[in-house]
Amino acid sequence: MRKIKIANVQKRDAEIVFGGLFRKPIIQYTLQDGTKTRNIKVLKSDLKRQYDALFNEYGSDESLSKGILEEDPEIDLNNVGKIIGTTQKVLINLDNKPVYKVKITEVIYNVDGSIKDEKPFTTRNQNILSEYPISWTGKQIPIDEAYNKFIFAKKYQLTHNNGLTFDFLFAMAKELHEKKVMMLLAAGAKGNEPLIFQENGRPYRAFLEGRIIDESYLLIMHISNLELKPIL
Amino acid sequence: MAREPRFVFKEAAFNAALVKVDRNKVYGWSEIKYEDSNQQICSFINMLDDGKTMVGTGGIALKSIDELGDEIDKSTLIAKYMDDTDAVLYPSVFDVDTVLSDDKSISDYLSMDVKSVYQLQFSESNESILELLKIHKVLYFSFNYRAGYDPDDAFLLHQGDNIFAVIGRLTNFSYSSLEIPSVLDDETEEAGDDLDFNMF
Numbered sequence: 001m002r003k004i005k006i007a008n009v010q011k012r013d014a015e016i017v018f019g020g021l022f023r024k025p026i027i028q029y030t031l032q033d034g035t036k037t038r039n040i041k042v043l044k045s046d047l048k049r050q051y052d053a054l055f056n057e058y059g060s061d062e063s064l065s066k067g068i069l070e071e072d073p074e075i076d077l078n079n080v081g082k083i084i085g086t087t088q089k090v091l092i093n094l095d096n097k098p099v100y101k102v103k104i105t106e107v108i109y110n111v112d113g114s115i116k117d118e119k120p121f122t123t124r125n126q127n128i129l130s131e132y133p134i135s136w137t138g139k140q141i142p143i144d145e146a147y148n149k150f151i152f153a154k155k156y157q158l159t160h161n162n163g164l165t166f167d168f169l170f171a172m173a174k175e176l177h178e179k180k181v182m183m184l185l186a187a188g189a190k191g192n193e194p195l196i197f198q199e200n201g202r203p204y205r206a207f208l209e210g211r212i213i214d215e216s217y218l219l220i221m222h223i224s225n226l227e228l229k230p231i232l
Numbered sequence: 233m234a235r236e237p238r239f240v241f242k243e244a245a246f247n248a249a250l251v252k253v254d255r256n257k258v259y260g261w262s263e264i265k266y267e268d269s270n271q272q273i274c275s276f277i278n279m280l281d282d283g284k285t286m287v288g289t290g291g292i293a294l295k296s297i298d299e300l301g302d303e304i305d306k307s308t309l310i311a312k313y314m315d316d317t318d319a320v321l322y323p324s325v326f327d328v329d330t331v332l333s334d335d336k337s338i339s340d341y342l343s344m345d346v347k348s349v350y351q352l353q354f355s356e357s358n359e360s361i362l363e364l365l366k367i368h369k370v371l372y373f374s375f376n377y378r379a380g381y382d383p384d385d386a387f388l389l390h391q392g393d394n395i396f397a398v399i400g401r402l403t404n405f406s407y408s409s410l411e412i413p414s415v416l417d418d419e420t421e422e423a424g425d426d427l428d429f430n431m432f
Contacts, residue, residue, distance in 0.1 A: 001416050019416025020345070021403045027319050027381045029296075029309040034316075037296045037304050044293045047277060047286040079285070084292060087278040092286065093268045102274055105265040111257060121264060147338050147369070148391045151398065153346045157416055159408045166410045209342065216407035222342065230394040231257050232351055 005133040006158070006185075008172055013133035016165050018156045018221065041084040047096055049074050126198050127187040134206070135191040139184040146182050146207065152222035158208075159219070173217035176210030182222065183208045195223065234353075237325040239361070239388070241332040241371060246361050248352035250397060311381045319381040322374065332388065336372040341387045346400040352388075358395055365390040375399050 007013035030036055047053055054073055058064040067073050093099050104121040128134060141149070160166040176183060185206040187193045194203035204223040211218040236247040255261070266274040278287045296304040311319035352358070365371065365388060375386035375397070386399045408414045 017413075017416075021405060022417050023401050023403075025382075026313060027311050028314060029306075030312055031298060031304065032308065032310065035299055037298055037309065039294055039296055042293050042295050043280070043285070043287065043291065045287075045291050047288045047291070050288050050291055052288075085281050087280055087287070089276045090279040090286065091266055091274045092277050093270075093272045093274050095272075096286065099266075099268045099274050102266045102268055103271075105267070106262055107265050108260065108262045110260045116260060118265075143338060143342070144369075147342060148389050148396075151346055151349055152342065155343065155345060155403060155405075157405050157408075157414055159414045159416065160410075161413065163410065166408075166413075169408075211339075211407070213407055216409035218405055218407045220342070220405065226253075226255050226258065226349075228349070228391045228396060229253075229258055230351055230391070231253055232251060232353055232394075 001159075004128045004158070005130070007133040007135045008168065009136050009138075009175070011135070012168070013135075014165050014168050015129070015161075016158055016169060017161050018158045020154065020156050043079055043082045043084055045074060045080065046076065047092075049076055053096065124196050124200050124203070126201065127193065127196050130187075132187065132189050132191070134185050134187055134195065136208075137184045137186045137191060140179065140181040141184070141207070142181050143209065144180070148228055150205075150207070150222075150224040151226040151228055152207070152224050153226070154223050156221045156223070157219065158221055169219055170212070170215075170217045172208070173210030173212050173219045176208060176219075177212045177217075185221065235326045236355075238329050239332055239373070240329045241334075241361075241364060244360055244364065245329070246354070246356075246358070248354050248358070248395070250350040251353050253349040253351050253396065321379055321381060322376050322383045324376050324379050327379070330373050330375075332371040332373050334368045334371060336370065336387070338369055340372070340402065341370045341389070341398070343405060344385055344387070344398070344400040344402050346398055347384065348399045350397045350399070352395040352397060354395075358393070361388075361395060362390055362393065365395065 001017040001019040003015050004018050005013055005015050028036070054064055054067070055061070057073070058067050091099050091102060106119055106121045107115060108117040108119075110116045158169060160169050185195065185208055187195050195206045196203050202225060204225050207222045207224070209220045209222060211220075234249040236249045238245060238247050268274055278292065279285070280287065296306055296309070298304055311321070313319050369389065371388045373386050373388070374383040376383045384399050385402045386397055388395060388397055390396070406414050
């Protein structure tokens with residue numbers, strides 16, 4: 001399980017663990033005789049035999065069509081069907097040559113597709129396990145109002161890793177449970193930044209919900225990057 | 233005209249088209265642009281493990297093979313549950329009535345990992361279903377966009393006068409006690425875009 005540093009309303013912080021639950025597949029596909037199959041990746045064609053490269057080689061669609069009928073340039077009989085293992089992502093230029101030094105720019109578009117901003121790309125560091133703990137912002141939203149304001153795409157459960165952090169998290173869950181609210185969480189020195197869970201990951205707003213039954217608790221961190229808004 | 237699922241709740245029934253709510257349509261989007269020293273646009277390809285074969289989009293196929301390594305026609309495969317019993321094929325929401333139920337609560341809804349969101353588009357008044365959602369808050373149904381063996385969980389809910397279907401998978405979190413902390417899975421997320429999130 002991954003670690004996160006979180007502070008409570010009194011600004012006391014602790015390193016605890018969090019994670020999600022993933023539903024395991026319930027279906028398997030078999031042959032008629034009950035034996036199992038496996039999936040593999042195979043090569044159809046490499047870059048030199050794909051449309052763009054062949055178009056450049058033949059100069060027009062007409063001559064490429066003719067070439068395909070007469071010479072089969074799109075098929076590499078030695079390699080087509082080859083089982084593919086691990087691959088690596090490589091950057092290439094328009095001449096299909098690998099490049100090693102690139103200028104990276106982030107282009108931001110408006111809803112209508114027009115460019116809003118273009119700026120040099122900067123690395124986003126994760127901020128859930130840094131010098132500054134994830135903190136309670138004090139912005140509480142009643143659960144009855146929050147459920148249809150945001151799309152909570154993913155849920156992570158926070159849980160303790162020792163007796164002290166059990167008390168710490170149980171108290172959080174109890175407070176939220178009794179108030180029937182979600183607490184907006186934030187990161188950064190000023191406690192106003194969205195959460196970034198990994199290097200160059202998406203920034204998310206996070207809301208903490210607490211439930212308790214007797215001496216057990218459930219703390220769920222709901223993460224969202226979308227408000228529930230009409231598009232029609 | 234788009235196909236419209238028919239939703240049924242007790243005596244009430246209504247038709248509505250499903251229009252996908254995409255984050256890009258609400259906030260816009262961002263892209264990363266790579267340029268070489270000649271200001272030529274660069275793109276990512278896959279390099280095979282031989283270190284020399286480069287493969288672009290569409291250059292790799294996914295195939296199923298049997299124990300002998302022979303290719304299998306996927307249409308001949310049989311779907312089974314993990315206990316080896318035959319799996320049940322559930323129809324698409326476009327082919328049968330979709331039955332709504334009020335046996336799940338906001339807490340259940342909040343325990344769902346969301347895969348997609350649709351806004352419902354009505355050709356007639358949506359007043360009656362709005363009234364139901366104001367009373368029940370959320371109405372649950374099983375969702376298969378296409379016929380399939382493992383339907384998703386889904387909820388109808390409203391925001392103002394608009395009605396949405398939120399599709400995903402319910403998660404069964406367990407409570408943590410002092411003796412028994414919950415066991416959870418790790419996850420890594422793909423790097424993504426960065427946009428302002430003007431919710432407040």
